[in-house]
Amino acid sequence: MQHFPDAQAVVRALRPEEPVILNRPHAAARAARFFVEKFPGKSLYAVKANPSPELLQILWDNGVTHFDVASIAEVRLVRATLPGATLCFMHPVKSPGAIREAYHSHGVKTFSLDSVEEMEKIVEACRDQDGNAATDLRLCIRLRVSSEHAALSLAAKFGCDLTEAPALLQQTRQHCDWLGVCFHVGSQAMSPFAYVQAIDRVRAAIAEASVVIDMIDVGGGFPSVYPGMEPPPLEDYFKIIHQHFYALPIAYNAELWCEPGRALCAEYSSLVVKVEKRRGEELYINDGAYGALFDAAHVDWKFPVRALEDDLIKPVMDFAFYGPTCDDADYMPGPFALPEDIQAGDYIEIGMLGAYGAAMKTDFNGFGAAERIIVQDEPMASLYDGSRTRPEADNVVSLR
Numbered sequence: 001m002q003h004f005p006d007a008q009a010v011v012r013a014l015r016p017e018e019p020v021i022l023n024r025p026h027a028a029a030r031a032a033r034f035f036v037e038k039f040p041g042k043s044l045y046a047v048k049a050n051p052s053p054e055l056l057q058i059l060w061d062n063g064v065t066h067f068d069v070a071s072i073a074e075v076r077l078v079r080a081t082l083p084g085a086t087l088c089f090m091h092p093v094k095s096p097g098a099i100r101e102a103y104h105s106h107g108v109k110t111f112s113l114d115s116v117e118e119m120e121k122i123v124e125a126c127r128d129q130d131g132n133a134a135t136d137l138r139l140c141i142r143l144r145v146s147s148e149h150a151a152l153s154l155a156a157k158f159g160c161d162l163t164e165a166p167a168l169l170q171q172t173r174q175h176c177d178w179l180g181v182c183f184h185v186g187s188q189a190m191s192p193f194a195y196v197q198a199i200d201r202v203r204a205a206i207a208e209a210s211v212v213i214d215m216i217d218v219g220g221g222f223p224s225v226y227p228g229m230e231p232p233p234l235e236d237y238f239k240i241i242h243q244h245f246y247a248l249p250i251a252y253n254a255e256l257w258c259e260p261g262r263a264l265c266a267e268y269s270s271l272v273v274k275v276e277k278r279r280g281e282e283l284y285i286n287d288g289a290y291g292a293l294f295d296a297a298h299v300d301w302k303f304p305v306r307a308l309e310d311d312l313i314k315p316v317m318d319f320a321f322y323g324p325t326c327d328d329a330d331y332m333p334g335p336f337a338l339p340e341d342i343q344a345g346d347y348i349e350i351g352m353l354g355a356y357g358a359a360m361k362t363d364f365n366g367f368g369a370a371e372r373i374i375v376q377d378e379p380m381a382s383l384y385d386g387s388r389t390r391p392e393a394d395n396v397v398s399l400r
């Protein structure tokens with residue numbers, strides 16, 4: 001991979017015709033160290049947020065040893081990249097073949113589930129050649145919790161509710177020596193209180209079930225910084241989670257886990273795009289809804305932008321973007337604030353795309369290509385750059 005100081009240097013040197021993904025290894029390393037050092041338990045990286053092998057290696061090199069995988073392809077990828085990693089298969093609906101391969105070929109012992117059917121599927125798939133049940137399974141019941149504090153809901157699809165959880169916990173306990181409870185409060189949870197509500201629900205489920213619980217996994221949802229979304233410091237989340245975890249009726253040596261995706265990799269990448277055409281307040285750029293900007297189009301996510309030409313001198317105004325495909329849905333309303341005199345041929349950097357950005361790119365309509373380049377400058381915003389001197393008292397983050 002080529003190295004440049006920053007996006008402007010890339011544009012000056014290359015005038016790229018296709019979008020370029022800029023990776024910042026130092027930013028991902030810093031986020032990993034933050035979670036490893038400050039989260040009061042184990043931090044699993046949720047691979048779906050960005051499965052790039054370079055990123056997996058950076059996280060591993062900075063102390064992340066456990067990985068939340070959700071498909072057999074993710075299992076194979078992480079195993080091939082990091083032979084020593086611990087993989088946890090945290091998708092509550094898996095195919096028997098995926099479970100079998102994960103357990104028998106890749107050493108996966110930890111599986112999540114939210115139904116009796118899934119539990120039976122796991123037990124069957126992990127039997128040995130003589131038909132004996134596995135004795136080393138680590139099973140984790142996914143509880144449905146509210147997504148009301150999150151920018152993206154994950155409340156509808158997975159998780160058993162409070163009426164089903166106690167019986168499922170009791171039944172699952174008979175098939176494993178290590179039983180956990182997990183949940184996901186939704187992505188980009190803007191308040192630590194999301195985790196308090198969820199842990200209260202865990203308390204109700206385990207009190208009713210009266211079974212020994214060995215692990216609580218508070219899932220992902222830890223936020224990053226975007227325009228209009230500046231969350232409280234992550235230290236506040238960690239503190240409140242720790243307090244409420246401690247008060248649960250669980251084994252004295254129970255473990256606390258979390259599964260950050262976004263928070264570990266949002267700052268890792270940005271994207272350089274070229275303006276192909278301008279029509280009034282609309283810029284036609286060369287990446288979009290079917291590329292790294294899926295969330296900007298489909299869930300109206302706001303990403304920070306900056307123009308990369310020195311000769312743009314006018315004040316900023318609001319623009320919307322069209323992506324390159326022939327589909328009307330390839331539209332990003334923004335608004336994106338850029339200099340009034342921006343025009344076709346100019347370049348823009350779009351920040352905070354390390355999570356659910358590069359990972360979402362498709363080849364639809366022939367527009368999937370993107371070179372990857374390493375840059376050394378700071379991400380457009382950061383939760384980890386030390387700009388907040390009093391994280392407990394001060395919710396302000398830098399947004400350049």
Ligand SMILES: *Cc1c(COP(=O)(O)O)cnc(C)c1O
Pocket residue numbers: 046048049068090091184186187188219220221222259260261262263355
């Ligand atoms: C997507 C996902 C995550 C990561 O979520 P973020 O909001 O990116 O932190 C963690 N756990 C599970 C089970 C997921 O599906």
